């Protein structure tokens with residue numbers, strides 16, 4: 398199911414609000430030198446891709462998401478404590494963390510990146526809607542090691558320039574796709590990390606078959622596994638069966654939010670998902 402042409406979706410509204418936020422940032426250009434200087438001033442970058450390649454638990458490696466709310470689910474965890482959640486994820490065996498920083502739609506905050514970074518040693522992905530170089534600088538300043546670029550919301554030249562700038566500066570980039578056309582656009586960047594979002598961000602419909610379909614297409618387009626990006630299956634993963642399903646399809650990592658954040662027993666939930674219980 399796709400959103401009917403011309404119908405305004407929540408994703409359109411999110412992007413519009415993001416453009417308003419960006420317009421309030423100081424007007425400036427951001428160069429690779431600016432990003433490198435900000436990284437140097439921060440003191441360290443944690444290797445996001447490296448952590449996915451040698452996870453404490455798995456494969457697949459777990460990218461555990463710190464998220465209070467979402468447009469599709471509303472408030473997921475009313476008693477939200479990002480630092481406590483992040484510490485539990487680290488102790489439970491997550492390889493990396495994804496931290497929602499969007500405020501209006503996910504009740505996230507850039508401040509969470511800084512607080513989580515001080516509390517754990519894991520590499521951090523800034524999960525937001527990045528459209529502008531100034532958001533890359535902001536991501537570094539607040540503590541991200543990796544950023545998300547969503548192909549669906551970026552024209553190709555901008556996708557390419559944001560990707561190249563971030564990579565040249567030393568950040569990891571998770572390039573996210575949801576269909577075959579977006580996959581081909583993503584592969585033109587030669588990304589190290591490719592995310593397949595099982596959730597259609599326009600309709601919120603979730604289908605793990607998306608990972609299966611796009612993983613097959615990826616194998617056709619990149620037959621040599623050594624040249625293939627690491628594949629991250631994102632969204633809609635709720636059970637051990639789901640994990641095994643996307644792993645069988647070829648996922649190197651899984652990005653899980655809601656099913657962890659809803660749980661009253663986070664360590665138990667991680668053990669269950671990662672096949673460590675029983």
Ligand SMILES: O=C(O)c1ccccc1NCC(=O)[C@H](O)[C@H](O)COP(=O)(O)O
Nearest residue numbers: 467468469598631632633634653654655
């Ligand atoms: O989750 C949403 O409702 C949503 C809506 C619009 C844009 C993005 C959205 N989610 C971002 C994500 O992709 C998920 O937070 C992430 O993949 C984890 O998914 P889940 O395990 O299903 O919480």
